[in-house]
Amino acid sequence: MSGISVAFGGVSALSDVSLTVEPGQVHGLIGPNGAGKTTLFNVACGLVRPSAGRITWRGRELRRLRPSQLSKLGISRTLQGVGLFAGLTVLENVMVGAHRHAKAGFVSALLALPTADKDDRLLRERAHAALAELDAEGYADRYPGSLPYPVQKRVALARALVADPDLLLLDEPASGLSEDEMHELGELIRSLSARMSVLLVEHHMDLVMRVCDRITVLDSGEQIAAGTPAEVQADPLVTEAYLGDAVDVEADAAELARTDGGTHA
Ligand SMILES: Nc1ncnc2c1ncn2[C@@H]1O[C@H](COP(=O)(O)OP(=O)(O)OP(=O)(O)O)[C@@H](O)[C@H]1O
Structure with a gap:
């Protein structure tokens, strides 16, 4: 700049x-x-x-x-606060960050359309790996609102990292x-x-x-x-x-x- x-x-x-x-x-x-x-x-x-x-x-x-x-x-970012989607699980939140690597796109992957099966599997693998790197894999199926703030911050960072920026x-x-x-x-x-x-x-x-x-x-x-x-x-x-x-x-x-x-x- x-x-x-x-x-x-x-x-x-x-x-x-x-x-x-x-x-x-x-x-x-x-x-x-x-x-x-x-x-x-x-x-x-x-x-x-x-x-x-x-x-x-x-x-x-x-x-x-x-x-x-x-x-x-x-380019990936995390903002002040955490900004996770309350209605998505931790894993799904992180998958949102990986969508640039999906050919079929995150929405079709979330809707589990047949053409998106492979993408979905890849996205999940990437998201699990990002959570593991942040030591937060154990929370994959939880909803963000139920987690302590520092864990939410780690999830937000995993979401930024999963895109491999x-x-x-x-x-x-x-x-x-x-x-x-x-x-x-x-x-x-x-x-x-x-x-x-x-x-x-x-x-x-x-x-x-x-x-x-x-x-x-x-x-x-x-x-x-x-x-x-x-x-x-x-x-x-x-x-x-x-x-x-x-x-x-x-x-x-x-x-x-x-x-x-x-x-x-
Ligand atoms: N949306 C906005 N509308 C009007 N003024 C703004 C807006 N955003 C920031 N400012 C003003 O611009 C200046 C710089 O603010 P900014 O938030 O970027 O500083 P900062 O260094 O991040 O501060 P802090 O450490 O307190 O977060 C401040 O005077 C602030 O009041």
Whole structure:
């Protein structure tokens, strides 16, 4: 993505931001609250159309990227939250992610049309394998709503991985996870980079610093730094941006303490 700008109702959310995810690398996107991370992620997914800038994928410019094109392009994503279909089993949810590999298409496979038998078997095999990789195969026949949140997140990741993407877009995959689960997620993301590129939007700084090859830092819609984890950590602009955020949080807490909200906190 290069020179990306986005404005919501005339208010600038991103201004001239450029970011390249190199093949086989994990690229982190960080920044304080409201920095524009989700907006840039949504541009990469085709959910937000930039007012300026270019999106290029494998040397070809994507003029009107739509979310529905992503899987054909070899791009998978997980969004904040989990977004699983409540009425489908875990296995069926993951099969939805594999549909680009089915000749007859997922719908005919789900309806078990005779021509789709072979596809159906292949889809199931792929989905089982993806669940096994995420250590979630035991939940294949369960419905998402009955599962703990961290397991739902693993299923959502399996659904993204089953398509065997070349680029995986992850929006806050560690939210709601325990320390141990986050550690496992870090190992998984590192191992994935052997077969795909990853764009990782994440608040947990230790995870980002551990797994990323390169990091882009946004603040108030502008790119303030980019480089290796060590370079970014040593950049005074980055420290300043995060300190500003910490001061804001402290000021918010002080404000809250002065109001009724504080007495009930
Ligand atoms: N749909 C929208 N309509 C109007 N303004 C928006 C919209 N989405 C985001 N914004 C604004 O754009 C700016 C960037 O928001 P964004 O959610 O991308 O930041 P972020 O870095 O992901 O923040 P956080 O870490 O809090 O999730 C913010 O000022 C936000 O209020």
